[in-house]
Amino acid sequence: MKSDFLFYPLFQEEINRLVQHPGRKEARYLVRIEKEVALPDPVLDLVLSCPVAEKFYYSAKDAPFELGGLGSALVIEAVSGGEVLDGFRRLWNRDETIPVFGGFAFDVEEEPAPEWRSFGRYRFTLPLVEIFRSPGGARIRVNHINNKRLPREHVLRELTDGLQSLDALPRLSPAAGQPVPAERTLIPEKPQWNRMIKKALRTIVEGDLKKIVLARKKVFTRKDRWDPVQIAAVLAGISEMSSLFFYQIEDGVAFLGRSPERLFRMQNGILLADAIAGTRTRGKNPFDDQRLEAELLNTPKELEEHRFVAGFIETRMHQLCADVQVESREEILKLKNVQHIITRYSGRSQQNFSPLAIAEAFHPTPAVGGFPQEEIRSCLRRYEPFQRGWYAAPIGWMNRKNADFSVGIRSALVNGKSLHIFAGAGIVLQSNAHAEWKETEKKMDNFAAILGEI
Numbered sequence: 001m002k003s004d005f006l007f008y009p010l011f012q013e014e015i016n017r018l019v020q021h022p023g024r025k026e027a028r029y030l031v032r033i034e035k036e037v038a039l040p041d042p043v044l045d046l047v048l049s050c051p052v053a054e055k056f057y058y059s060a061k062d063a064p065f066e067l068g069g070l071g072s073a074l075v076i077e078a079v080s081g082g083e084v085l086d087g088f089r090r091l092w093n094r095d096e097t098i099p100v101f102g103g104f105a106f107d108v109e110e111e112p113a114p115e116w117r118s119f120g121r122y123r124f125t126l127p128l129v130e131i132f133r134s135p136g137g138a139r140i141r142v143n144h145i146n147n148k149r150l151p152r153e154h155v156l157r158e159l160t161d162g163l164q165s166l167d168a169l170p171r172l173s174p175a176a177g178q179p180v181p182a183e184r185t186l187i188p189e190k191p192q193w194n195r196m197i198k199k200a201l202r203t204i205v206e207g208d209l210k211k212i213v214l215a216r217k218k219v220f221t222r223k224d225r226w227d228p229v230q231i232a233a234v235l236a237g238i239s240e241m242s243s244l245f246f247y248q249i250e251d252g253v254a255f256l257g258r259s260p261e262r263l264f265r266m267q268n269g270i271l272l273a274d275a276i277a278g279t280r281t282r283g284k285n286p287f288d289d290q291r292l293e294a295e296l297l298n299t300p301k302e303l304e305e306h307r308f309v310a311g312f313i314e315t316r317m318h319q320l321c322a323d324v325q326v327e328s329r330e331e332i333l334k335l336k337n338v339q340h341i342i343t344r345y346s347g348r349s350q351q352n353f354s355p356l357a358i359a360e361a362f363h364p365t366p367a368v369g370g371f372p373q374e375e376i377r378s379c380l381r382r383y384e385p386f387q388r389g390w391y392a393a394p395i396g397w398m399n400r401k402n403a404d405f406s407v408g409i410r411s412a413l414v415n416g417k418s419l420h421i422f423a424g425a426g427i428v429l430q431s432n433a434h435a436e437w438k439e440t441e442k443k444m445d446n447f448a449a450i451l452g453e454i
């Protein structure tokens with residue numbers, strides 16, 4: 001990982017030109033300068049190696065794009081989606097294609113728990129430096145918001161200072177590192193998990209809910225702070241069909257993961273969404289793997305779990321779109337540690353819904369909440385012994401009309417000396433507490449290399 005990229009020299013000429021043309025409109029609210037570049041390294045390397053406090057990265061699971069951000073030009077922290085859209089209204093009035101990165105909590109009605117406090121309920125960032133790479137090439141943009149209507153010279157000085165200070169930082173090189181010893185806490189412990197499942201099954205038998213996705217977490221605490229960059233580098237080394245997301249909002253505070261599940265992608269009016277549920281581990285050899293795949297596709301309990309999700313997504317797609325197509329039904333998605341049943345949908349968006357409104361309409365799908373959707377948040381608040389925060393919630397990027405959001409599973413929160421690793425499992429009538437515990441263990445295995453064991 002080298003990334004000796006220097007931002008200020010790259011934009012020096014443009015900044016000088018802006019100084020010489022004081023009449024140009026950009027300085028009124030938004031200064032945005034763009035450059036095509038021959039990027040020497042993957043965007044991820046650039047983002048990980050720059051030791052700036054706030055930074056993000058997103059690559060969608062099946063699109064050859066990388067989006068990265070360094071620093072922040074504008075951060076919107078809000079308690080509702082409407083407030084987020086208000087916060088970006090002026091930005092998108094200038095240019096509706098500008099992407100912002102972020103997400104919101106699983107349960108936005110809850111007061112965030114201490115470990116999630118800096119993420120809040122909704123949080124999106126317009127970065128100071130935005131890096132986008134596609135097979136056609138790479139572009140770097142710098143953004144500066146002048147919402148205080150400061151004089152132009154002042155704005156350009158701030159921009160220059162921002163870029164120069166990014167350049168002055170020594171680059172990090174996240175060495176693979178040895179597994180780190182840490183104290184482990186299970187929340188819940190196994191006996192409590194067994195009781196949670198029993199309670200969920202009772203609720204299902206009584207007929208109030210049909211499916212409940214219960215989650216657990218492992219918290220690893222060590223003497224020194226965890227390095228989110230090192231953990232992201234381990235996730236980046238995994239080769240599978242999943243999106244990689246990394247959102248560091250303060251030094252040593254980051255939410256990151258490798259999610260196989262797209263909540264939705266909206267591109268030029270086309271909406272894509274996945275239903276993923278039903279799980280088996282990977283086999284020890286190809287023959288064993290095939291056997292597990294056949295078992296997954298022929299087990300009524302797994303199919304039921306999957307169909308709650310697919311039915312829900314299909315209903316939402318019809319509410320939001322015309323021409324809803326099932327791109328593939330009940331196929332297998334093979335990941336490094338597990339395999340799932342996947343059904344894919346596409347449709348043509350009918351109305352002018354904002355991407356955030358679409359995210360709120362889908363979330364939480366029965367893959368991470370349960371069924372029916374309406375009852376599930378209050379039920380999980382009572383059943384789970386910790387707050388999910390941003391785990392299993394939408395995370396990604398959006399502009400005024402387009403977006404790509406993943407469901408924030410196979411994920412972890414790094415917060416100083418604590419590392420919280422999450423996983424959940426769908427509980428239906430035939431579920432068994434021990435099998436679901438083992439399944440969640442496997443779902444956490446992406447992080448095993450960091451810890452030596454989980």
Ligand SMILES: C=C(O[C@H]1C=CC=C(C(=O)O)[C@@H]1O)C(=O)O
Nearest residue numbers: 277278279367409423424425426
């Ligand atoms: C809730 C999680 O996985 C969901 C996604 C795929 C399969 C699932 C399952 O089979 O239970 C879960 O619904 C998680 O990984 O934390």
